[in-house]
Amino acid sequence: MIDLYYWPTPNGKKVSIFLEETQTPYRLLPVNIGRGDQFAPEFLRLNPNHRMPVIVDHAPSDGGAPISVFESGAILFYLAEKTGKFWPQDVRTKYDVAQWVFWQMANQGPKLGEVGHFRRLGDREGDQSYAVRRFTNEANRLYGVLNARLRDRRYxxxxxxxxxxxxxxxxxxxxxxxxxxxxEFKYFKRWFEQVGARPAVQRGLAIGAGLSTETSKLSPEEQDRIRKILYNQRALPVPD
Structure with missing residues (x-):
């Protein structure tokens, strides 16, 4: 059994999609990031970077004690290796897959996260026009990278x-x-529609749909509290 520490964000959905695709039994353990669950001592023991998702595998392949894994890329490598699914092991394809997983972790995820942040922020923290332009253009570049990659291949x-x-x-x-x-990106669009039509992808995206709260419906005070938790973090003190 896999414990999945989860909140319905794109990073969490990577893992729920994989688990649904492979029909791997798992238990969903919500980590309410707007409430600050990611800073609880018991969660920090699983991920010192205080981010979800995290998995705990209670039946690792070596037969030993449970294994916990954080960072969505590492989690997918672990689960793909455990299940033998969606990560071919011939040397050429293996590293073709690996480099695109790292591309997502180092480029697509962070930059699309930034564009979303600054486009939602508005003028609450002053003029954000440069940041919006900078990251919207970078997002466009990254969609172009995927579009070019998918020009002559299905996936x-x-x-x-x-x-x-x-x-x-x-x-x-x-x-x-x-x-x-x-x-603007016809090859990407074909892939996007094809992947999005997969039943397991649809199930994985729907996991935890009732957990998140539409922040625009919250009071200004509550919205400010959540923003402070999510966007104004500094180093946690190290216990003596």
């Missing part, structure tokens, strides 16, 4: 669906809020 790493697709797809669902027009 990101070739003809087979892999964890490279699983990890990249959830961040593209919000393309409109990221200031993009996917009609």
């Amino acid at each position: 990101i790493a070739g003809d087979a669906y892999t964890i490279a697709d699983v990890i990249s797809y959830p961040w593209t669902v919000g393309w409109k809020a990221q200031g993009q027009d996917i009609d």
Whole structure:
């Protein structure tokens, strides 16, 4: 059994999609990031970087004690290796998949996260026009990278669906809020519609749909409290 520490964000949905695709039994353990659950001492023991998702595998392949893994890319590598699914092990394809997983973690996720942040922020923290322009353009560049990659192949790493697709797809669902027009990227759009039509992807995206709160419906005071938790973090003190 896999414990999945989760909140319905693109990073969390990467893992729920994989688990649904492989029909791996798992238990959902919500981590309410707006409430600050990610800073609880018991969670920090699993992930000192105080971010979800995290998994705990209670039946690791070596038969030993439970294994916990944080960072969504590492989680997908672990689960793909454990299940033998969506990560071919011939040397060429293996590292083709791996490099695109790292691309997502180092480029697509952070930059699309930034464009979403600054486009939502408005003028609450002063003029954000440079940041909005900077990250909207970078998001456009990254959609172009995927579009070019998908020009002559069905999926990101070739003809087979892999964890490279699983990890990249959830961040593209919000393309409109990221200031993009996917009609500009016809090869990406074909892939986006194809992956989005997979029943397991649809189930994975729907996991925890009732957990999140529409922040625009909260009081200004509550919205400010959540922003302070999510966007104004500094180093946690180290216990003596």
